Amino acid sequence: MGTSGGSAGHDRTDEQLLAAHVAGDRFAFEELFNRYHPQLYQLARITTRCPDDARDALQDAMLSAHCAAPKFRHDCSVSSWLYRIVVNACLDRMRRHKARPTTPLDGVACAGSIGDPAAAVDTAIVVERALMCLPADQRAAVVAVDMQGFSVAEAARMLGIPEGTVKSRRARARRRLATTLGCLGAPAGIAAARAGAR
Structure with a gap:
């Protein structure tokens, strides 16, 4: 994961998007999360082993990141921060539901x-x-x-x-x-x- 992750038509860096979200931009966080959604979802699938849990954990992570954005300390890249939140959401969900069948x-x-x-x-x-x-x-x-x-x-x-x-x-x-x-x-x-x- 990079720190800027720019795509066509979107030239703001991850840090700029996060700052804009904290400042009240209603669309900045959605743009930021969508920028990394494929990687984050794949990570959730690998970590949870269950498609339903992966989707739920990713939603939990998105809400956590949305609320925690003002507390972002800039001690790591925004992508690393998102990665950590997704991993933690997956592990929390797995602790709550320990017995899950493996789904390819x-x-x-x-x-x-x-x-x-x-x-x-x-x-x-x-x-x-x-x-x-x-x-x-x-x-x-x-x-x-x-x-x-x-x-x-x-x-x-x-x-x-x-x-x-x-x-x-x-x-x-x-x-x-x-x-x-x-x-x-x-x-x-x-x-x-x-x-x-x-």
Whole structure:
């Protein structure tokens, strides 16, 4: 996620949109949230493992961000702030509903991969299923660092945990992924998952 995320016809930065929302612009927050909606929804799908929970968590996150905007401290990018709110909303919802069946993600594919497209899709599906088998805390750590590209320090701030905890959870997640993916291998699997999450 970038810090400006501009699109055609919209040249205000994330920070400008958030400031405009706080100042009373009725459309600024909607524009900001829509700018990152695809990534945030994908993140919610991966984190919750349930499409209904993902939609509900994203709605919860949107309301939380809308209300919390005046308290934004500018100690991270706006996109990182949104990411943290979505992850927290997902984890809160999962704590309330612990027993959920795993639902495969739709349309996860390895964009831009070389070779057989069918094999790329198969790889992405295998990786997605392996991610779904991870405990929520490990999945959040590996998604933040390996799929979303945040640093360990950024992930720690987003998740509200020490950097060492992010590292240990990520290491455990990668070991479990390597075991689950078998011959696919963790590096190839994570690369495929990262491509599918974009």
